[in-house]
Amino acid sequence: MPAPYRITRRIDIDAGHRIMTHGSKCRHLHGHRYGIEAVCEAVDLHHDGEQTDMVLDFGFLKAEMVKAIDEPCDHGFIAALADAELLEMFTPQGRDPAHWRNALEAEVRAKGEATTTDTRLTTKLTVVPFQPTAECLARHWFVKLAEPVRQRSGGAARLVMVRVFETPNCAAEYGE
């Protein structure tokens, strides 16, 4: 039986990306105002404490979404690790692109993503091990948020789904 209580929190970020494998316009460098919604459920509400009669405090959920999504990605560029030509453009002047990329790759392998401003224009860059489609970003942010949701709710709430809007008309969801 599905849990009867559900909450949704949304944040919005601005970020650039490109889908290097896309057959059309999304190959080009472009940006989105991403809308990201996290949906959490609980079988029962908290019975005491500061989250009394809540699934999970919206403020706690926002704080975790900011940490997992806004801090690494807002006003930055999200790049696929496989996009070697794009990463070469971000390589700081005078540095060996392969060496610089290898360090990022090691961090991506270890942590699932790498965020840096050690880039050519000192712009924020987040490297991910997939094409930054709305589907993959939804899955990536779901994986980052699932445990913080459990912990901040004292085990009462479960992350059900993350929905990512790329435009007001296009969204992808990942849920478990």
Ligand SMILES: Nc1nc2c(c(=O)[nH]1)N=C([C@H](O)[C@H](O)COP(=O)(O)OP(=O)(O)OP(=O)(O)O)CN2
């Ligand atoms: N299933 C997916 N399809 C597409 C993705 C994606 O992540 N998942 N991404 C893109 C592009 O990044 C593009 O920016 C968005 O798609 P598109 O609908 O073509 O963009 P529009 O500018 O036409 O959107 P409007 O809302 O109509 O302005 C492509 N496909």
